[in-house]
Amino acid sequence: MGSATTQALAAATAALNAAPSVDLDTARELFAAARIVGGSPQLSGALADPSASGDSRARVITDVFGGAFGATTTSLLTTVVRERWSTAAQLVDGIEELAVRAAAISAPGVDVDGELFSASRLVADNPEVELALGSRLGDDSAKGSLVQTLLAGRASDATILIVSSLVQQPRERRVRQMLSQAMDLVADQRGSIVATVFTATPLQPAQSERLSAVLTQRYGKKVGLNAVIDPSILGGLRVQIADDVIDASVAARLTDLRQRLAG
Template identity: 65%
Template sequence: MGSATTQALSVTNAALGAASGIDLTVASELFQAARAVGASSHLSAALADFPAPAEARAKVVADVFGPVFAPVTVELLTTVTQQRWSSVADLVDGIEELAVRAASVAAPDGDLGAELFRFFRTVAENPELELALGSRVGDSAAKSQLVASLLEGRESGAAVLVISSLVRQTRGRRVRDILTRAMAIVGDQRSQLIATVVTASELTPAQSDRLTATLSQRYGADIALNIVIDPSIVGGLRVQIADDVIDASVSARLADLRQRLAG
């Protein structure tokens, strides 16, 4: 990510934080805008024409999106296009990131990150589903409908919106990579670190609370747990936060013991 994009993201994220009336409609419109810009070389060129006056780019936003989108959505898109992005691809990614953040803002009481992680695990465990959603030749609307049919009634409206929107325009990215990025964005929006916890059996609420408190104290931040059940670790836990791995599993201890005996 270039320095221009880093600065642009900072400005647009601040604009979202200052905006009022952010709901799932706004998030949906931002996703629609990301798809429109990503699919049209003419539109993306006009909005990424950084030598052009800012007023000209604002007029393009007003002309294209003003008649159909909510005023707050148009204001956010105008802010996005006023920034200098390192590339057109970064501009599209920036709008998409803003959409994910808006969905998180619109559902403050839900655990959007956990819902995204559950679908991530579903995709990881079903190669045929990942192939169907990631295919470059598949109909994008059909992919969105497939996600909706799988998640409607099981996950929140915010989760259905985010996942069904992201799979409509993968832009050559793997579905799991897209979901991983979305989880990181939601965690950042909520000022949380994401801990992926691998355990041999389901944790009790008390165990989850103790683990969360311990990790929060260690890292000095709020922690969101993503739990993976894997009997092969036998017992104990393996915890990963970003690149930091804490492996206290029985299988790891046994492997270490075997290595010492062999060496």
């Protein structure tokens, strides 16, 4: 990610957090904008054109979306295109990131990142579902309908919107990759981070609380836990937070011991 994109994302996120009213419609419209801009090389190129002034790029937003989207969405999109982005593709990614964050804001009392994790596990445990949602040849609207069917009664409207929108605009990304990125964005929007904990048997509530407290102290942010039961680790646990892996599993210790004996 280029420095221009980093600065643009920071400005767009600040504008979102300062917006007087952000609801699920805002998120829905931002996802639609990402889909429209991402589907038109001419439009995305014009909106990311560094040779054009911020005012001229903002006028394009008003001309294309002003009559279709609410005032909050249009204002956010105007802020987005006034910034300079390293590439047109990163501009599209930025709009989509705002959409995910807006969905999180719209559901303050809902464990959206936890629901996204459950959706990711559902996909991981069902190869047919993953194939249907990730196929490049599949109909996008059918993918959205499949998500609605799978998650109805299991997840909030905010989570269903995020998942159904992402699978309809994959842009060369795998389904679980998109859901993982969305989980991280939701957690970041709420001032926390997500740890995936692999254990051979379920953690007891007291164990989860202690682990969360230790990780929170280590990372300086509240750490939420998503648990995965994996008998292959035999015992102990393995924790993954973004690119960090803390492996205290029995399987890892046995592997280390075998390597020492062989060396």
